[in-house]
Amino acid sequence: MNKKIKHAGALTAGIALTALLASCAVGPTPAEVDAATAQVIKSSFREQGIAKMDRLNLDASNQACSDSEGRPLDDKLAKAIEEANLKTVKLPADGKYLGNWAEGEKIAQNGRGLTWSDRPGEANGGSCYNCHQISxxxxxxxxxxxxxYNYGKLRGVADPASEASKPIVEYTWGKLWNAKxxxxxxxxxxxGHGGILSExxxxxxxxxxxxxxxxxxx
Ligand code: HEC
Structure with a gap:
């Protein structure tokens, strides 16, 4: 009697394990999990105002970074992404890189823009202080x-129009245009690339x- 119960118990455990293994074998593939996740995200948002569903579409650079799940990208891939993004940088047509710092401070302070409650055609802010100390x-x-803080000073930019300052001026423009x-x-x-700020x-x-x-x- 006792033996029979033991046997039945082992049998039940065996069946459960087999079922678990079987369920693992036919479980969703990573691609299926990704597709299901995308579906959940898509169904969690709706269009409103200027905020359209195309916001959920990743470009190739963002997709590669998302796929890496926080791990560093392979050097070759990182280089290719940076090269492709560098190609999108538009230098100022008139060669004038610097405007008015007081206006720049207002833009850096301004965190508005691109949300459903912003009106189309209104200038966006840069939200720079959200992530950086500046002034x-x-x-x-x-x-x-x-x-x-001291960005130009620390890099020895005494005259931004000088030949000596050109590399740092061009780099900073490029970084603002397309950080990638x-x-x-x-x-x-x-x-610049995302059309968030104007030239x-x-x-x-x-x-x-x-x-x-x-x-x-x-
Ligand atoms: C969402 C956060 C975020 C916002 C908003 C943001 N930045 Fe950045 N920025 C970063 C991060 C993170 C880095 C460092 C990593 C990198 O270089 O991409 C960085 C790097 C930089 C650099 C390069 C610094 C160096 O020493 O090479 C500059 C210049 C810069 N940001 C300027 C700005 C300005 C100006 C604005 C607003 C128009 C801004 N950032 C808005 C996150 C942000």
Whole structure:
């Protein structure tokens, strides 16, 4: 009697294990999990105002960074992404890189833009303080990105129009235009490439960072 019960118990456990193994073998593949996840995300959002569903579409660069799940990308892939993004950078047509730092400070402070409650055609802000310290006068800032206080000064930009300053001026423009040009999986918005800031707004933010008269460099 006792033996029979034991036997029955072992049999039940065996059946359960077989069922578990079978369920593992026919369980969803990673591709199926991805598809199901995409479906859940898609069904969790709806269009409203200027915010359309195309926001959920990743471009090839974002897709590669998403697929890597936080692990560093393979060097070759990272280089290819950076090269492709660098190609999108449009330098200012008139060769003028710097605008007005006071306007730049307003743009850096402004966190509005691109949400369903923003009106079409309204200028966006840069939200720079969400991630960076910039001017010392602003005490509230995020620290996801490096401090940009003394940005131009620390890089020896005494005259932004000089030949000597050209590499750092061009790099900064490129970084603002498309942050992935220099860091494949950068978490910084691609301001020019994404149409978030206009060329003139980027000039003004450039002045905030690089104009020797800007409070950032004083
Ligand atoms: C969502 C966060 C985020 C926002 C918003 C953001 N950045 Fe960044 N930024 C970063 C991160 C993270 C880095 C460092 C990693 C990298 O280089 O991509 C960075 C790097 C930079 C660099 C390069 C610094 C260096 O020493 O090379 C500059 C310049 C810069 N940001 C300027 C800006 C400006 C100006 C704005 C607003 C127009 C802005 N960022 C908005 C996250 C952000």
């Amino acid at each position: 010392k006068a602003e005490l509230s800032y995020g620290s996801i990105g490096p401090s940009l 040009a220099y860091n494949a999986c950068s978490g910084m918005p691609r301001f 003139q707004q980027i000039r003004d933010v450039m002045a905030l960072l690089l104009d020797p008269k800007s409070p950032v460099n004083n």
